Amino acid sequence: MSSKVSVLRVSQLRKAFKGGGFLQKRQEKIAVNDLSFDLNKGETLAIVGESGSGKSTTARLAMRLLDLDAGQVVWGDNNVTTLAGKTLREKRKHIQMVFQDPFASLNPKMKIVDTVGEGLKVHNPSLSKEQRRIQVAETLQLCGLGAEVLDRYPHQFSGGQRQRVGIARALIVEPEVLVLDEPVSALDVSVQAQILNLLQQLQADKGLAYLFISHDLSVVQHIADKVMVMFAGFVVEEGAIADVFNHPKHPYTKALLDARPIAHPNQRKGLQDIQADEGVASEGCAFALRCPFAKDDCKSFDMQAKDGVACLYPL
Amino acid sequence: MLEIRNLSLSIPVGGEHILAVSDLSVSLKAGKVLALVGESGCGKSLTAQSLLRLGEFQGVNKETGDILLHGQSLFDVSSEALRKIRGGVISMIFQEPMTALNPVFTIGSQVLEVIHLHTDLDKSTAKQRALSLLADVGLQDGEALMQQYPDSLSGGMRQRVLIAMAMAGEPEFIIADEPTTALDVSVQKRIIALLRSLQGDKGLGMLLVTHDFGLVAEMADEVAVMYAGEIVEYASVTDIFDKPSHPYTKALMHCRPELTKDGKLAVIAGNVPSPGDWAQGCRFAPRCDLATATCSAAAVSLDAWQDGAHQARCLRVGES
Numbered sequence: 111m112s113s114k115v116s117v118l119r120v121s122q123l124r125k126a127f128k129g130g131g132f133l134q135k136r137q138e139k140i141a142v143n144d145l146s147f148d149l150n151k152g153e154t155l156a157i158v159g160e161s162g163s164g165k166s167t168t169a170r171l172a173m174r175l176l177d178l179d180a181g182q183v184v185w186g187d188n189n190v191t192t193l194a195g196k197t198l199r200e201k202r203k204h205i206q207m208v209f210q211d212p213f214a215s216l217n218p219k220m221k222i223v224d225t226v227g228e229g230l231k232v233h234n235p236s237l238s239k240e241q242r243r244i245q246v247a248e249t250l251q252l253c254g255l256g257a258e259v260l261d262r263y264p265h266q267f268s269g270g271q272r273q274r275v276g277i278a279r280a281l282i283v284e285p286e287v288l289v290l291d292e293p294v295s296a297l298d299v300s301v302q303a304q305i306l307n308l309l310q311q312l313q314a315d316k317g318l319a320y321l322f323i324s325h326d327l328s329v330v331q332h333i334a335d336k337v338m339v340m341f342a343g344f345v346v347e348e349g350a351i352a353d354v355f356n357h358p359k360h361p362y363t364k365a366l367l368d369a370r371p372i373a374h375p376n377q378r379k380g381l382q383d384i385q386a387d388e389g390v391a392s393e394g395c396a397f398a399l400r401c402p403f404a405k406d407d408c409k410s411f412d413m414q415a416k417d418g419v420a421c422l423y424p425l
Numbered sequence: 426m427l428e429i430r431n432l433s434l435s436i437p438v439g440g441e442h443i444l445a446v447s448d449l450s451v452s453l454k455a456g457k458v459l460a461l462v463g464e465s466g467c468g469k470s471l472t473a474q475s476l477l478r479l480g481e482f483q484g485v486n487k488e489t490g491d492i493l494l495h496g497q498s499l500f501d502v503s504s505e506a507l508r509k510i511r512g513g514v515i516s517m518i519f520q521e522p523m524t525a526l527n528p529v530f531t532i533g534s535q536v537l538e539v540i541h542l543h544t545d546l547d548k549s550t551a552k553q554r555a556l557s558l559l560a561d562v563g564l565q566d567g568e569a570l571m572q573q574y575p576d577s578l579s580g581g582m583r584q585r586v587l588i589a590m591a592m593a594g595e596p597e598f599i600i601a602d603e604p605t606t607a608l609d610v611s612v613q614k615r616i617i618a619l620l621r622s623l624q625g626d627k628g629l630g631m632l633l634v635t636h637d638f639g640l641v642a643e644m645a646d647e648v649a650v651m652y653a654g655e656i657v658e659y660a661s662v663t664d665i666f667d668k669p670s671h672p673y674t675k676a677l678m679h680c681r682p683e684l685t686k687d688g689k690l691a692v693i694a695g696n697v698p699s700p701g702d703w704a705q706g707c708r709f710a711p712r713c714d715l716a717t718a719t720c721s722a723a724a725v726s727l728d729a730w731q732d733g734a735h736q737a738r739c740l741r742v743g744e745s
Contacts, residue, residue, distance in 0.1 A: 160609035161580070268696040269465070298464035299636060300693035303680035307689050325610060328683035332690070369614040371639020373683060375662045378643060382618035385563040388579050 116186070117286045117319045118149040118205065123171050123181035125164075141167040143343045143413075145181075149287065152313065154320040156330040156351070158366065159340035165323045168340070169289050172321060173207055174198060186286060203233045206280035208273075210292035215276060216264040222275055223260040226250065229283040246282065253278040254308060270301035277308065289321045294329060306333060327370050331355055339363045342396035349418045359424040361401045395422070427453040427476065427515065427598050427630060432490035434471050434480065436700060442486055445700040446471050446654045449490070453598055453630040460633045460641045460662070463651035464677075464697045472651075473600050473634045477511050513543050516596035520603035522583035526575040532586055533571025536593065543594035558589040563619055581612035585619070592623065599624065602634040617643050638681065642666065650674045653698055653708035656727055660735040670730050670737040673709045707740070715741045 123145040126138045142164045149155050157165040170176040174183060174190055182191045185204040193201065206229075209215040216225055227246045230237055237245070247257045253274040264272060273293065280288055290309070294302040310333065312318055324330050330337060331351060338348040339360065347360040358364040372378065389399040394409035401408070403423055413420045432449045435442035446468040453459055461469045474480045476492060478499060492499040494514065502510065511517075519525045527535060536555045540546060546554060552571075559567040562585040575583060584604065591599060604620060605613040621644060624631050633644055641648055641662065648665040650658040650673065658671040669675045679691040695712045698704065704711050706721035713720070720740055727738040 160611060270696055298697055299638075299677055300464060300680055301696065303682070303690035303692040306682065307692060310689070326682075327610070328681070332682040365611055369610045370683075371610075371613075371637065372642045373639070373681075374666050375642045375645070381622075382615075384615060384619040384622055385565070386582060386585060387615065388581055388612060 115151040116148050116184075117151050118172060118186075118321065119147070119182075119184040120168075120172055121146040121182045121184075123168065123183070124179045125167055125171055125176065126179055140343045142171060145345055147338060147348070149319050149321060151286065151319055152317045153336065154313070154322050154334045156322045156324060156334035156337045157340060158324060158327060158330055158337060160325065160366075162342070163340040164343040165340050166291055167343075169207070169291055169321060169323050173205060173289055174202075175207075199232065203229075203283045204285055205287040205289065206283065206285040207289045207291065208276050208280050208293050211296050213264075213269070213272060213296075216272060218264050221261050221263060222246075222250070225264075226275060226279045226282055229279065233283045246278075249278045249282045250275070252281065252312065254304075268301070269297050270304055273297060273301075273305050274308070277305075277312075281312070285318075287319045287321065289323075291323045292325070293322075295324065295326060302329075309333065327355075327366065339366065342390045344396060344413045344420060345415060346397065346413075346420045347418060348415070359419040360397075360421045361403050361425060362397045364425060365400070395420075426455070426493075426495060428493040429472065429476070430491045430493065432472070432475065432492065433488040434468070434475060435486045435488050436471070437484040437486075438701065443701040444488065444654065445485075446475075449651075449654075449656055451632075451649050451656070451659075453632055455597065455630050456625075456628040457646045458624060458631040458633055458644050460635060460645035460648045461651060462635060462638070462641055462648055464636055466697055466699055467651040468654040468700070469634045469651050470602055473517075473602050473632055476598075476600055476632065477515055477517055478507060479517075512539065512591070512596065513594040514596055515598045515600065516591040516594060518584075518588055518591050518599060518601040518604045520606050522580050522587055522607060525587055526583055528575050530574075531571060532573050532575065532578070536571065536586065536590055539590045539593040554593075555589075558593055559586070561592065561623070562586070562589045563615070564589070579612075580608050581616060584608060584612075584616055588616075588619065588623070592627075595627075596629070598630045598632070600632045600634070603636070604633075605640060606635070606637065620644065638678070650677075653703045654700060655708065655738065656736075657709065657738045658736065659727065664735050668731075668735075670735065670742050671709075671739050672713045672715055672741075676712075707738070715744060717741075 123142050125142045126140045128138060145168060147155060157168060159165050171178050172183060182189060185201060188201055190198060190201055223243055223246050227242045230242050230245060247260060255274050294305050297305060322334055334351045337351050337354050338345050341362050347354060347363045354363060358367055387400055390396050391398045395411045395413055398404040398408040408422055411422050429449060429451050432446060433444060434446040436445045449472060451459060461472060463469045471480055471485060537551055540551045540554050556567040559570060564570055564585050605616050608616060635641060645662045648660060648662055649656045652673050658674045669678055676693045680693060682690060693712050704721060706723055707725045710716040710720040725738050725740055727736050730737045730742050
């Protein structure tokens with residue numbers, strides 16, 4: 111693409127959740143801290159990190175499904191940070207979501223034609239029932255499903271087919287951005303490849319932008335152009351996928367990459383550390399407790415990123 | 426030795442029983458890890474659970490075959506003896522560390538319960554035993570940990586506690602059903618290292634149930650690949666990676682994204698069939714590029730291929 115068109119831009123997002131509750135001290139837990147990114151038309155930005163790192167929260171903030179504590183969310187030309195209610199709903203056409211679990215995210219009592227067509231009722235209310243049905247059939251076909259599935263119910267589908275339905279439901283309103291939260295991690299390996307190919311085909315045909323959330327680094331390496339690595343609510347490293355994966359600068363990124371499953375039994379390593387190692391530091395660099403390179407001043411480091419890396423001693 | 430011989434299992438579906446595992450034979454040997462690999466619905470977890478006769482609680486029926494522990498049928502033992510075998514000879518590690526622990530009891534009381542079940546230790550010796558079991562699985566601050574409830578532990582810590590509990594009865598065999606699937610990658614690596622070191626140190630026989638070839642590469646000595654309720658290929662781990670012979674194994678190996686840097690991923694057309702929807706003859710034929718009419722004419726047997734240790738259930742094995 112010759113010129114870059116921003117379709118999703120967030121800046122300095124912050125979100126904290128109130129923890130604790132019954133018989134416990136209430137305390138704030140920062141889920142996302144000072145997070146910014148810019149996603150262009152036709153691009154895929156992946157967010158990787160372990161559970162609790164804030165990647166799903168980031169997706170929900172970018173979708174405006176959660177209220178933010180600070181920062182800005184811009185969809186294309188529209189600053190939607192403070193929109194709510196009907197005005198926000200009208201803009202939602204721009205950005206749609208595909209969920210991890212295609213079993214849980216489809217209403218078991220609705221026919222596929224109604225599930226997929228629901229978005230049209232909101233965003234294109236003038237369509238007649240027949241017109242809607244035609245458009246649903248066309249969208250399903252793009253996703254590799256024939257017209258015979260229109261009047262079926264979700265339980266009649268396999269996991270891979272349900273994920274195709276989930277993608278069709280997101281695509282029906284012709285969004286610019288798809289937010290994909292672990293879209294293939296619930297699928298069988300043989301089906302996972304079908305869905306990844308479908309996503310790449312759709313992106314090539316329609317210039318869609320993807321915000322792709324995954325814990326599977328092999329999938330991310332295959333599909334993403336850019337990547338953001340999150341740890342404990344902070345972006346610890348970001349950049350082009352090849353740069354970050356081939357030359358990780360943050361010790362956490364390197365640890366994640368080193369933990370990737372091996373491809374052949376002859377890559378087995380000898381004796382390895384078996385001790386539990388899962389802490390998050392509450393002050394200074396959040397990764398310092400687990401970092402083999404941590405020094406004293408890491409304990410007071412504010413985790414500001416410089417040249418795409420939030421580390422005092424980048425690798 | 427723990428042997429499954431010609432085992433067929435059926436599951437209840439809407440009032441009738443449908444065959445879910447058919448004529449399956451494998452054996453677990455001391456000090457060896459056998460991986461049972463396959464996609465969802467192929468019957469691998471049912472097979473694993475049958476080794477402790479756990480499927481019966483969900484209405485799973487044994488249609489044919491036997492399970493032999495050192496030559497003795499598990500279907501002939503008293504329920505008292507079976508209780509001793511569970512955890513005392515054969516232990517299980519489950520996939521979901523979030524649900525396998527009871528949320529209303531402390532870690533200490535749950536670990537101690539297992540110790541008391543399998544030993545006659547007095548209170549203070551049992552506690553020492555609990556601390557040493559926790560230390561064995563990489564949990565150093567055992568005293569404090571024993572006071573805690575499961576919800577204050579991370580997934581990786583919980584899985585360690587469950588592994589400690591599985592080791593409490595000093596079993597000879599471990600059944601590990603997707604032991605790392607629910608964990609973060611960085612945690613996975615250490616749990617794999619832990620399982621490997623425990624298995625090696627104690628000479629355990631292990632059945633590793635998984636869909637993850639990375640885990641197979643890390644841990645297995647031998648691999649049985651399952652598809653639609655039966656084993657389609659059986660070989661040493663290096664043979665499975667270097668010369669996979671069944672078209673299904675080959676296709677599974679090819680569609681892993683780490684092997685394709687750019688462009689389209691290789692796919693297997695269609696979907697994994699559910700029990701009851703298996704094809705006649707070769708059950709993989711409807712999704713196989715090599716299939717001919719002969720493949721669907723009659724059931725295909727699992728036959729030795731190349732040397733005797735490598736078996737495949739395919740009429741066109743070796744062709745590509």
